[in-house]
Amino acid sequence: MLASVVREYGGPEQLRLEDVPDPVPGPGELLVRVEAAGVQFVETQVRAGRMAGTPLAPPSLPWVPGSEVAGTVVATGEGVDPSLVGARVTGRTGQGGGYAESALLREHDAHPIPERLGAAEAVSLLGTGRTAVGLTELAAVGPDDVVLVESAASAVGTLLVQLARQAGVRRVVGLARGERKLALAKEFGADTVLDYAEPGWSAALSDAGVSVVFDGVGGTIGREAFELLRPGGRFIAFGFSSGAGTTIAPGEAEQRGVTTLDYFGPPTGARSPEVQHRQTRDLLTAVAAGRVRPLVGQTFPLRDAAAAHAAIERRETVGKTVLLP
Numbered sequence: 001m002l003a004s005v006v007r008e009y010g011g012p013e014q015l016r017l018e019d020v021p022d023p024v025p026g027p028g029e030l031l032v033r034v035e036a037a038g039v040q041f042v043e044t045q046v047r048a049g050r051m052a053g054t055p056l057a058p059p060s061l062p063w064v065p066g067s068e069v070a071g072t073v074v075a076t077g078e079g080v081d082p083s084l085v086g087a088r089v090t091g092r093t094g095q096g097g098g099y100a101e102s103a104l105l106r107e108h109d110a111h112p113i114p115e116r117l118g119a120a121e122a123v124s125l126l127g128t129g130r131t132a133v134g135l136t137e138l139a140a141v142g143p144d145d146v147v148l149v150e151s152a153a154s155a156v157g158t159l160l161v162q163l164a165r166q167a168g169v170r171r172v173v174g175l176a177r178g179e180r181k182l183a184l185a186k187e188f189g190a191d192t193v194l195d196y197a198e199p200g201w202s203a204a205l206s207d208a209g210v211s212v213v214f215d216g217v218g219g220t221i222g223r224e225a226f227e228l229l230r231p232g233g234r235f236i237a238f239g240f241s242s243g244a245g246t247t248i249a250p251g252e253a254e255q256r257g258v259t260t261l262d263y264f265g266p267p268t269g270a271r272s273p274e275v276q277h278r279q280t281r282d283l284l285t286a287v288a289a290g291r292v293r294p295l296v297g298q299t300f301p302l303r304d305a306a307a308a309h310a311a312i313e314r315r316e317t318v319g320k321t322v323l324l325p
């Protein structure tokens with residue numbers, strides 16, 4: 001089968017299409033003919049060799065990136081119901097291997113794709129979806145909240161904006177760069193949108209402040225957002241697409257009466273595999289019922305995985321980026 005393989009850390013050009021052996025399903029596994037593979041921002045950082053601060057250990061090379069796939073089951077391993085062959089499923093592969101024509105999923109990680117949902121839409125709701133649901137649950141957003149979402153036109157951002165709206169919050173503020181992304185954030189439910197590429201963007205919010213910050217960008221933007229929190233507010237960092245995390249001095253949050261919530265805790269309790277599975281299932285159900293709209297912003301053929309990574313790094317993408325083998 002064909003797969004996009006990284007043999008050396010470096011630029012997007014390190015992703016090269018190769019002929020590799022077909023995976024063979026082991027006990028409890030499904031072999032899926034991939035119809036759509038999700039691209040995650042963190043995979044661009046890992047590919048570049050910038051893993052410091054991410055929850056991922058550097059993968060051993062050669063590495064086939066991709067932890068989110070959707071497609072049709074073509075074979076089953078020992079202990080798996082063989083009648084699953086032909087089923088349309090989506091799930092997280094766990095150890096990469098998604099940028100390929102075929103991939104393995106553990107049976108208990110696979111979700112049936114709801115009817116009327118395309119493979120690309122389904123795959124856009126996996127890691128990204130459970131992250132957005134998990135963050136919303138962690139922050140326990142409610143009617144009194146003014147919620148600030150950074151990179152509000154991104155894969156996680158467009159879902160966070162919608163989930164905050166659904167929780168009935170008082171106001172959603174969407175931050176993004178450029179007119180196109182600001183218009184999208186508005187379309188997906190942000191009440192107020194601000195371009196954080198404009199110096200002084202936070203002045204418009206500094207009097208009233210905000211009660212929740214979802215920080216996926218970090219760096220100076222995360223810091224400026226942190227400073228908008230009023231007492232009782234919650235700051236939830238879950239990424240650093242700017243290249244650096246948000247710096248908060250020890251004791252600073254307590255001094256300001258603000259709570260920092262840790263999204264990257266151990267894989268237990270609210271982050272256990274069972275809870276994360278339920279979070280993805282909830283979102284697939286919400287989308288199938290028309291309550292949440294997935295945004296597959298751009299698709300690339302599998303052979304153009306390098307172009308997909310380059311587009312993400314140039315900040316050209318909106319919503320989820322998906323590869324189509």
Ligand SMILES: NC(=O)c1ccc[n+]([C@@H]2O[C@H](COP(=O)([O-])OP(=O)(O)OC[C@H]3O[C@@H](n4cnc5c(N)ncnc54)[C@H](OP(=O)(O)O)[C@@H]3O)[C@@H](O)[C@H]2O)c1
Pocket residue numbers: 040041042126127128129131151152153154155156157175176177178181216217238239240241242243312313314315316317318319320
């Ligand atoms: N998707 C997941 O499953 C998941 C899970 C856990 C954590 N995260 C983390 O959450 C963050 C957002 O994820 P995502 O899936 O929504 O990513 P995404 O769709 O690729 O969007 C990332 C956005 O970050 C913004 N950005 C700000 N500074 C940037 C820079 N210097 N270079 C590139 N982009 C920059 C861009 O929006 P603007 O141009 O509007 O600024 C960009 O569109 C990432 O840090 C990711 O690692 C994601």
